[in-house]
Amino acid sequence: GKEYFTIYDFVDAYHHFLDPEWDGEPIDETTEKEPKGPKTPCDPIEKPPVPPKIKIKLRDGKEREIQHMIATTFWSADGKPMSAEEFLRSMFGALPEFFKSEDELRKIWSNPNTRKALLEKLASAGYGADDLASFQKMINAEKSDLFDVLEYISFALPPITREMRVAQAQSKIFEGLDNKQKEFVEFVLSKYIETGVEELDQEKLPDLLTLKYQAISDAEEILGGVENIRNTFIGFQKYLYEKV
Structure with missing residues (x-):
């Protein structure tokens, strides 16, 4: 009968058989291993505490809530x-x-023009964009619009x-736009x-066009001229801020 078998060594592994460090002593499979103890359940991840709020009742009889722990000084x-x-x-x-x-x-x-005028009037009266942004944090509305x-x-x-505002208005916004206009408006949104909201200022339009199309001349060619783009x-x- 056949008393041998053939190993096809494609990587010259047989050289390792001469290396005493490669093979080493045989593993003792009979040695008892210590049993593993039961796994301890992981501690539940604690949610960060909700910052305390204070309620302020105004002259309309309704309350507004602001975060109590944010120390901000405003200036009149x-x-x-x-x-x-x-x-x-x-x-x-x-x-x-x-x-x-x-x-x-x-x-x-x-409208970007009337919005800008309102913000300028508010700033002159002591309610500037920085103040509004600070107050935005105090009512947990950093992801909202001013x-x-x-x-x-x-x-x-x-x-x-802002994401929810876009989602609510998206179908109305895209009505009547061709595919190229839609792609540009999607980028702006x-x-x-x-x-x-500062991304919707008219002053931002050249930057947005350059960012999207690399050159304003390319944007004009794709979207149909400056007046059409504007x-x-x-x-x-107007659809973004329509009442739903």
Whole structure:
């Protein structure tokens, strides 16, 4: 009978048989191994505590909530320091000078020109963009629009995220746009979600076009000239802020 077998060594492994360190002593399979103890359950991951909030009732009889642990000092138009509560009460009293209703605020905010004018007037009255951004953090609305901050202060309406705002308005925004316009508007909206309402300023348009198309001349060729681009950029914004 056959008393051998053949190994086909394609990698010259037989050289290792002469190396005493390669093979070593045979493993003792009979040695008893210590039994492994029962696995201890992992400690549950604790969620970070929700920052405490304080409730402030304003003259409309409704409460606004702000984070208690964020220490921020605001400054009035005449240079006096104010607490967050004083800032809230002051701004609540002042905002009716700039818009009388939620619909009026939406109309103003829907156009880059009137939105910019409103923000400039607010800054002159002591409620600048930095103050609004600080207050935005105090109401946990960093992912929302500054529009939501003004709505919350004036009308006690809960903020929504920029992403949610886009999702709610997307079908209306894309109505009547061709594929190239739609692609550009989608790009603008992605920047808006990522950064904020400043991405919708007219001053940002050249930067957005360059970022998307590398050259403004290429953007004009794709989207149909400066006037068409401008109309597309301004036109979709009214749908973004329409009441759902």
